[in-house]
Amino acid sequence: MTEANGETQGQGEAQNAGSQVRMSVLAQFIRDMSFENVVAQKGLQGGDVQPDVQVAVSLDARKRPADHQYEVTHKFRVTSKNKANGDTLFLLELDYGGIFHVEGVPDEQLHPFLLIECPRLLFPFVRRIISDITRDGGFPPLNIDAVDYLALYRQELARRAQAQTAEATPVQ
Template sequence: MADDAQTPETVTQPNGMDNGPAIGLISQYVKDLSFENPNSPACYQWQSQPQIDVQFNIGSNPVGDGVYESAIKVDISATHPEGQSFVVDLTYAGLFGVRNVPEDQIQAFMLAEAPRILFPFARRVIADAVRDGGFMPLLLEPIDFHGLYVSQQEQALAASAEPAGNA
């Protein structure tokens, strides 16, 4: 009689249950969008090149059992020597379903990988808003969200390792 012991390769989950880790995009959306053109129509006559300032902020929070929101906040200001031509504020977010993922890995995904998935769509919204405001579309360069996340983690670790001061 053959041995009835099952090897890991032959173990099946009842009813097709899947116990493996999984994260999936449920939905993505513009959470907040503002376009301001404070010096129109004069700004359309300015001949100088604008100085473009782009600031990013990434956030994440749980919104339900196994559901997290990751959001990219982008603040852009275009300034000429004559004045400000436009300001764009965008918060673009996505809902992600999470199953069987260790807690210590969820934050890394939500602050590094989720923004990488959402960024091309946020980039398009910004380009369209700037174009619709009467300017050439602003095409943001790709961003290494994983590299930024790792850098921030290293900075936080270094800051926590510094002595608090002398007593």
């Protein structure tokens, strides 16, 4: 009787191990980057500058040809304007991607997994790049706040639902 229980228990552990989520980062890369120091280009004087920094983030994920591989891309647009007069100080655009090997995630959970968990792993590298670029571009290093990827994902779902509702509503 003990052997049967041991066998059943071993099979259950093997099944749990088979459905366990496995993820690894295969590569990280800058797909595209642009930094414009508008202050230097226009020859503006540094005088009374009170920067107002806006950060816009978008995400994209797609399946790659290899089994269980996905590419996830962050797109950051960072704009700094002078609060006093609205003049742009700098503009930074960064597309940063990662290639992930993901197994064991149920199909219905794969989309949120790719757009929440994968970007969380890439974010510290994005933050460092933005800090380095702004510093090297002649400004104090900008350490952007952590991104709430769950909230970002929920906002995108709400936006899509609203767009579908608008499409389904007949125009009179």
